[in-house]
Amino acid sequence: MTENPVTEAELQAHVDGRLPPAREQAVLAWLSAHPEEARRIAAYRAQADALRQALDGIGDEPVPAALDLRLQLRRRTLWARLRPAAAAACAAGLLLAGGAGGWALRGQALPPQAGTAALAREAVSTYTVYASDTARPVELPASQRVALDSWFSKRLARPIRAPDLAPAGLTLIGGRLVATPHGAAALYLYRDGTGRRLAVYLRPMEVEQTARMQSRREGAVAGWTWADAGLGFGVFGTAPEADLHSAADLVRSQSRRV
Numbered sequence: 001m002t003e004n005p006v007t008e009a010e011l012q013a014h015v016d017g018r019l020p021p022a023r024e025q026a027v028l029a030w031l032s033a034h035p036e037e038a039r040r041i042a043a044y045r046a047q048a049d050a051l052r053q054a055l056d057g058i059g060d061e062p063v064p065a066a067l068d069l070r071l072q073l074r075r076r077t078l079w080a081r082l083r084p085a086a087a088a089a090c091a092a093g094l095l096l097a098g099g100a101g102g103w104a105l106r107g108q109a110l111p112p113q114a115g116t117a118a119l120a121r122e123a124v125s126t127y128t129v130y131a132s133d134t135a136r137p138v139e140l141p142a143s144q145r146v147a148l149d150s151w152f153s154k155r156l157a158r159p160i161r162a163p164d165l166a167p168a169g170l171t172l173i174g175g176r177l178v179a180t181p182h183g184a185a186a187l188y189l190y191r192d193g194t195g196r197r198l199a200v201y202l203r204p205m206e207v208e209q210t211a212r213m214q215s216r217r218e219g220a221v222a223g224w225t226w227a228d229a230g231l232g233f234g235v236f237g238t239a240p241e242a243d244l245h246s247a248a249d250l251v252r253s254q255s256r257r258v
Contacts, residue, residue, distance in 0.1 A: 006030040011037075015044045024219045032132035042125040046181055115208035116225040116232055118182075120216040123201035123234035126178050126187055127221055131197040131237070138174030138189055148175050152186040156204060158231060162188050163200060163251045169193055170247060182206070190247075198237035198244070199223075200251055205232040213248065215241075224248035228255065 006027055013019040014027050031038040130137045140148040145162055152160040155177060162172055170190040178185045178201075185203035192198070205211075211227040216236075223236030223244050233255065235248040 038129040042129050045125045116211045119232045120225045123236050124218045124221045127199040127236045139176035141174040142172040155184045163254045168247045201234035
């Protein structure tokens with residue numbers, strides 16, 4: 001037995017991004033050693049990402065004037081000078097209209113899909129599950145690269161090719177399709193000379209169809225995301241940042257020639 005076993009509460013905190021940094025490494029290591037649990041947690045995180053993205057815009061909305069408590073207090077000061085019956089009628093009408101208006105604004109603010117920030121979370125979860133799997137990390141090996149590219153192209157409805165990352169010292173292992181809240185995503189797995197694995201993650205984008213390269217990090221896993229012509233990209237692993245950046249630059253330059 002370990003001195004500090006990973007608990008379900010810690011797994012849920014990991015899903016919500018509230019796990020203390022001191023325990024993050026221990027939880028990631030435990031998930032790497034328990035692929036079935038890692039798949040379960042990855043599914044939870046995908047669901048949480050979808051909910052978080054759907055509600056993300058609401059917290060940033062300005063408070064409608066009819067629901068602003070400061071304005072309400074000022075108005076109540078004025079209403080206090082009116083007869084009680086008239087003041088009550090005005091307040092009821094105002095709250096009813098304001099509540100309906102606020103609910104309508106909420107519906108307009110919901111984004112139709114997630115952007116590259118959600119893609120990054122998906123890619124990290126996918127990397128955590130499959131990069132550590134020594135038995136079957138991919139569904140089709142590199143020896144079937146042509147079939148793999150064809151499969152991905154058909155499912156993502158656009159030309160997809162495995163990037164050649166040999167200039168970065170990376171060899172293709174193979175790939176697999178991954179289910180996400182936004183449909184199918186393609187995962188190519190690579191390894192370097194030390195055995196470290198790197199994931200190239202792709203899926204169609206409905207939001208942020210074109211987005212600049214941005215560095216991302218979650219625990220020990222880091223990488224880069226961007227979007228080009230409606231296709232989102234993520235390059236993630238545990239290699240040094242400079243190596244990840246070089247690999248991401250290769251993927252981006254080659255994707256523009258597909």
